[in-house]
Amino acid sequence: MIEQPIVAVDVENADKAAELLAKLPQEPLFLKIGMELFYQAGPAFVKDLKEQGHRIFLDLKLHDIPHTVEKAAFQIAALEVDLFTVHAAGGQAMMEAAVLGAGRGSHTPPVCLAVTQLTSTTEEVMQEDLLINSSLADAVRHFSGLAARAGAGGVICSAWEAAAVRQEQSPDFMAVTPGIRMKGDDIGDQKRVADPAEAREMGSSAIVVGRSITGAADPAAAYKTIEKTWRNA
DSSP: OOOSOEEEOOOSSHHHHHHHHHHSOSSOOEEEEEHHHHHHHHHHHHHHHHHTTOEEEEEEEEOSOHHHHHHHHHHHHHTTOSEEEEEGGGOHHHHHHHHHHHHHHOSSOOEEEEEOSOTTOOHHHHHHTSOOOSOHHHHHHHHHHHHHHHTOSEEEOOHHHHHHHHHHSOTTOEEEEOOBOOTTOOOTTOSSOBOHHHHHHTTOSEEEEOHHHHTSSSHHHHHHHHHHHHHHO
């Protein structure tokens, strides 16, 4: 269980990220760096955040042939990040390669998390666009099983699938859930959302929070409210 909310630093460049971090509590945080920011700011920015004492979830969602993913995971691990992601749809062999690469890249390799289905994906989209002819819940459970057999440390799923994932896998297998919103907040392009207390009750191991913190009038106060709600649920 990760007791801190993971803050999604989904901004366009390092300057914007610095502005956001200045508005958050001045303490070690757990930060998610996604594709938009990483592609602009690069590895040096991640290293700088680590030197400041923050934990890092590098969310690049690797999805390629196993050899390429192994090499990429090696480079990610060398940044000494704490969590990183691959797409479970890449298959068991690809996820095994990611775990192998991460293990070779650091003495303390990051936890590999497999993205099951994006929280912006509905069952209709999954079935009609992706031609996955099962329920969304069954698809998440299937991908979670593949990830566990590949040696991944957990999955990315919505809070609504977290309980099933935790029940079917080992106690230390993580269900990390984005799509977290406080009651009344705009859900944007997310479809399967929950508030922190609901996520805790449904079995989430960690929550990733973006706009409910970063879009708040007072991000530091919003962070503390969400942290308290998550810890005490």
